[in-house]
Amino acid sequence: MHSAGPDDATWWRNAVIYQIYPRSWVDHDGDGIGDLPGIVERLPYLRDLGVDAVWLSPFYVSPQADAGYDVADYRDIDPLFGSLADADRLLARAHELGIRVIVDLVPNHTSDEHPWFRAALAAGPGSPERERYMFRDGLGEHGEQPPNNWESVFGGPAWTRVTDADGTPGQWYLHLFDPKQPDLNWQLSQVREEFESILRFWLDRGVDGFRVDVAHGLIKEAGLPDWSEHLTMLGSGTDAADERRAPMWDQDGVHEIYRTWRQILDGYNATDSSVADRVMCAEAWVTPAERAARYVRPEEFHQAFNFDFLETSWTAAALRAVIESSYAANDSVGAPTTWVLSNHDVVRHASRLGLSATDKRPNGIGVGDPQPDAELGLRRARAATALMLALPGGAYLYQGEELGLPDHTQMPDEARQDPTWERSQHTERGRDGCRVPMPWEKASPAYGFGPSEHTWLPQPESYADLAVDQQDGVDGSTLELYRSMLRLRRELRLGEGSLDLVGDGDVVTLVNTTPDGGAVRVITNLGTTAAPLPDDAEVLLTSGPVVDDALPTDTTVWVR
Known part of the structure; x- marks a missing residue:
């Protein structure tokens, strides 16, 4: 595989x-x-x-x-x-x-307290400073509606309207996350x-x-x-x-x-x-x-x-x-x-x-x-x-x-x-x-x-x-x-191996063949009953206790 x-x-x-x-x-x-x-x-x-x-x-x-x-x-x-x-x-x-x-x-995105965004607010519509972000005019007769219907990942609208220097409502800026996280314009x-x-x-x-x-x-x-x-x-x-x-x-x-x-x-x-x-x-x-x-x-x-x-x-x-x-x-x-x-x-x-x-x-x-x-x-x-x-x-x-x-x-x-x-x-x-x-x-x-x-x-x-x-x-x-898993993973070079998935049913079994040609069999039991271990298996590591040579439910074992 x-x-x-x-x-x-x-x-x-x-x-x-x-x-x-x-x-x-x-x-x-x-x-x-x-x-x-x-x-x-x-x-x-x-x-x-x-x-x-x-x-x-x-x-x-x-x-x-x-x-x-x-x-x-x-x-x-x-x-x-x-x-x-x-x-x-x-x-x-x-x-x-x-x-x-x-x-x-x-x-x-940056913070709304980033110098670039502060400069964008001060510079006003059409300025090079605003071009760094996603400012847009609003919809509706007076621009009172957001430029589109996007929501924020955090909930609520993905647009916030700013107030211009004269106190009137101005453009909207995009923030896919919080209003304090204005999106940058990566076309610039x-x-x-x-x-x-x-x-x-x-x-x-x-x-x-x-x-x-x-x-x-x-x-x-x-x-x-x-x-x-x-x-x-x-x-x-x-x-x-x-x-x-x-x-x-x-x-x-x-x-x-x-x-x-x-x-x-x-x-x-x-x-x-x-x-x-x-x-x-x-x-x-x-x-x-x-x-x-x-x-x-x-x-x-x-x-x-x-x-x-x-x-x-x-x-x-x-x-x-x-x-x-x-x-x-x-x-x-x-x-x-x-x-x-x-x-x-x-x-x-x-x-x-x-x-x-x-x-x-x-x-x-x-x-x-x-x-x-x-x-x-x-x-x-x-x-x-x-x-x-x-x-x-x-x-x-x-x-x-x-x-x-x-x-x-x-x-x-x-x-x-x-x-x-x-x-x-x-x-x-x-x-x-x-x-x-x-x-x-x-x-x-x-x-x-x-x-x-x-x-x-x-x-x-x-x-x-x-x-x-x-x-x-x-x-x-x-x-x-964890210490044992990381030590064995490094010693056996599991991260560098090749992998084959074998078997089916409620037990996931994979074979990791390491660079030295050795094979480590990894078995995870997701069934409702214990699963027998392979005959003559050398147990290297288990995520939980193994009972009578059988792998309990919700347990993983490394063997060779």
């Missing part, structure tokens, strides 16, 4: 990359918000975990209307997180420990040149690559035609009525931009070694898989998140289908398939997999919502990750999943900070539940997140027993399971 990659596979083709959400990893100064000095302190933890690189969510200067994804200055660090000197120390320490650093880039050469300069700024400081936010959204369809479907980054991207593509997502023009970026990154790569390769990963919520694979053609992104895999239901048939389709699409363009189960935008898989199989994946879980079965969710999450980390290609882990952290599904609504909650008129709780600060020490303030009791989001009581110090060195703990 999938053939092994080149013998001299570059690091990013099979890397395990750990996402750090800086606000929630370690708080060094006690203000309740994580920061860069805190990250530096805990980097040895990631070395011991066994990851190859970290990806840092935004740390730029920002009013924090959307937790830093509203950037006011792309070339400086927000004082909440530290300084450029702290960023340099982080890069130096990570590289000293053998960990590469990937930073977030947010090119679809000045916008493209600015971001090419931003790339070089961070590459010159030593970053190893970029995760590109909303990579499928930069170019909009000419004329900005109406769109009848509810706008979401997580949907199919097509109108059910006529199957045309959403006019704000996945337009062909984005690929020209990324070909230019790839040339810039390639210019920083060492000519005699792939060890120093600088890379890009696309956050592109695009279907079908064949169209998503266009982002990872040889002259564009190195990786793209496999959201089809993340969203797949917990059934054997669905898992087999998404594994097969993912390899077919990415292999056709010579790209690795990059697997992911959790991130800062979705319900953690330890909670998601504990929900009823008939429920649609929610955008947040809160008080009064159907609650996940915590024990079931964790058992399935461990099994799902053991399956994922045995697949050839790359993999992304989200901070805390190695502890089995669930979402905070009982967070008081008054504590929520995600703009989705308010803009959806309290119909979608949003992403706060998966962004709760990490627990490091059970008996310490804020479970060791920082020196004070204060945290920017409240932690659930369940985090106490899941803290790092409660799992470190404990046989069978989720933390030790």
Whole structure:
């Protein structure tokens, strides 16, 4: 089904990359918000975990209307997180420990407090300053209606009307997300040149690559035609009525931009070694898989998140289908398939997999919502990750999943900070539940997140027993399971192997043939009864206990 990659596979083709959400990893100064000095302190933890690189969510200067994804200055660090000197120390320490650093880039929109947008408001209609953004005259006799019917991903209209200097209502500007996140006009050469300069700024400081936010959204369809479907980054991207593509997502023009970026990154790569390769990963919520694979053609992104895999239901048939389709699409363009189960935008898989199989994946879980079965969710999450980390290609882990952290599904609504909650008129709780600060020490303030009791989001009581110090060195703990999986994955070179899916029914069985010719059989039981293990199998790793040579339901085993 999938053939092994080149013998001299570059690091990013099979890397395990750990996402750090800086606000929630370690708080060094006690203000309740994580920061860069805190990250530096805990980097040895990631070395011991066994990851190859970290990806840092935004740390730029920002009013924090959307937790830093509203950037006011792309070339400086927000004082909440530290300084450029702290960023340099982080890069130096990570590289000293053998960990590469990937930073977030947010090119679809800026903050409304970015100097460019302030200049656009001051300059008025028809000005070069307004041309940098998506300003349009309104419809109706007096321009009182938005230019089209687009909705924001966060809920409500995707247009906001500005007030001119004389106090009269003026033009409208587009924001696919929050009103404090105006969309840039990527048809303008000045916008493209600015971001090419931003790339070089961070590459010159030593970053190893970029995760590109909303990579499928930069170019909009000419004329900005109406769109009848509810706008979401997580949907199919097509109108059910006529199957045309959403006019704000996945337009062909984005690929020209990324070909230019790839040339810039390639210019920083060492000519005699792939060890120093600088890379890009696309956050592109695009279907079908064949169209998503266009982002990872040889002259564009190195990786793209496999959201089809993340969203797949917990059934054997669905898992087999998404594994097969993912390899077919990415292999056709010579790209690795990059697997992911959790991130800062979705319900953690330890909670998601504990929900009823008939429920649609929610955008947040809160008080009064159907609650996940915590024990079931964790058992399935461990099994799902053991399956994922045995697949050839790359993999992304989200901070805390190695502890089995669930979402905070009982967070008081008054504590929520995600703009989705308010803009959806309290119909979608949003992403706060998966962004709760990490627990490091059970008996310490804020479970060791920082020196004070204060945290920017409240932690659930369940985090106490899941803290790092409660799992470190404990046989069978989720933390030790992750350490074992990552060690074996590297030793056996599973990320570089070829893959065959065998069998059918409620058990997913795959064979990973590693570069040395050895074969590791990976079995995940999604049935209702225990499944027998192969005769004379040498068990390398299990996600849960194996009883009488049989694999229990919702358990994965690696054997040879």
